[in-house]
Amino acid sequence: xxxxxxxxxxxxxxxxxxxxxxxxxxxxxxxxxxxxxxxxxxxxxxxxxxxxxxxxxxxxxxxxxxxxxxxxxxxxxxxxxxxxxxxxxxxxxxxxxxxxxxxxxxxxxxxxxxxxxxxxxxxxxxxxxxxxxxxxxxxxxxxxxxxxxxxxxxxxxxxxxxxxxxxxxxxxxxxxxxxxxxxxxxxxxxxxxxxxxxxxxxxxxxxxxxxxxxxxxxxxxxxxxxxxxxxxxxxxxxxxxxxxxxxx
Ligand code: COA
Numbered sequence: 001x002x003x004x005x006x007x008x009x010x011x012x013x014x015x016x017x018x019x020x021x022x023x024x025x026x027x028x029x030x031x032x033x034x035x036x037x038x039x040x041x042x043x044x045x046x047x048x049x050x051x052x053x054x055x056x057x058x059x060x061x062x063x064x065x066x067x068x069x070x071x072x073x074x075x076x077x078x079x080x081x082x083x084x085x086x087x088x089x090x091x092x093x094x095x096x097x098x099x100x101x102x103x104x105x106x107x108x109x110x111x112x113x114x115x116x117x118x119x120x121x122x123x124x125x126x127x128x129x130x131x132x133x134x135x136x137x138x139x140x141x142x143x144x145x146x147x148x149x150x151x152x153x154x155x156x157x158x159x160x161x162x163x164x165x166x167x168x169x170x171x172x173x174x175x176x177x178x179x180x181x182x183x184x185x186x187x188x189x190x191x192x193x194x195x196x197x198x199x200x201x202x203x204x205x206x207x208x209x210x211x212x213x214x215x216x217x218x219x220x221x222x223x224x225x226x227x228x229x230x231x232x233x234x235x236x237x238x239x240x241x242x243x244x245x246x247x248x
Contacts, residue, residue: 004033011048011195012188013041013093016055023061024054026106031080038087048195048202050091051187052110053098056180059123062105068132068231069240077228081106082220085138088113089216092203094194098187099123099165100180108156109138111173112147115206116194118187119165120180125173126162132243133235135226139219147172 005016015037017024026034034052041047054060063081071077088095088110097111100120108125111117129136136144136157144153148171155161156171168174178186194202210216230236 002033003027003030004037006033006037008047010192011046012051012191013037013044013047013049014051014053014188016053017060018055020055020057022064023058023102023104024107025061025064027064027067028078028080031078031084035080035084035087038084038091038093041093042091045199047093048199049094049096049191051096051098051191052114053184053187054100054103054107056100056120056183058101059097059099059103060105060107060110061102062107065240065243068236069244072232072237072240077224077231081137082224085220086217089139089213089220092206094202094206096187096191096194098183099125099174100183102126105129106138108173109136109140112138112140112143116190117168117174118176118178118183118190119168119174120183121165121177122180123165123168123174123177124162125156125168126160127157128160130158131160132239133233133237134230135223137220137223137227139216139223141223142216142219 001018003019005018007014015034038050041050095114096116097114098118101122103125105127108127127136140157144157152171156163163171165174165177169177176186
């Protein structure tokens, strides 16, 4: 099975992260797969909504930490990561997410680009960037304070305190919390509801609501610049080694 499964059902394209043995930690090839699926939908008039989902045991454990370690030698941030983040920002198609279990790092920050998020009762969102010696990415340092105010965004992005599904709903990231067994059907129903609306009116409304795309693109790049510097810092190297040595 591929680690990103893309399937089209009527007007809804589903992107499923499928590396459950690693809690859907994202590799560079997975970022490529996600970016391709989002970019590829742009040229397809028949596709009107994208649904991003993971596994019932976990949405996404963030960037693969082994990949982070490889990046520490080059100091480069993998191009597929930036391609995926820009694809999220530039998507003209509405984005829906279905989240079960842990959503860590980019697993949480990608949700800030989604238009509608359904979470299972067991979902937990967290962004341990600073504990890993890193800085926030995916324009989360711009979008999260706008969404929930500086103090709550600081608690999430800098202090790294996790949000339960209910707390994420209160913070404005999640729309609906459902029983785990209902997650996929509830998210698909929402995606189909959006897909049934007049697509050009949806696209125009999204554009108006999301603010300047170029500003978000610029913020993604500014964060990436800071991220690259942090990746090679002693703080980050020590944090990555601690995670990778834990399992030995
Ligand atoms: N990168 C690489 N491997 C990861 C990973 C990541 N981000 N997240 C999980 N894994 C691996 C684990 O090392 C483990 O591998 P192993 O079976 O070969 O030992 C496997 O996935 C299962 O993870 P495990 O930690 O045993 O599952 P859990 O249910 O106890 O905990 C998490 C799940 C997501 C809470 C925990 O794995 C975690 O904290 N991961 C790191 C998240 C992170 O910091 N991401 C980066 C954000 S910037």
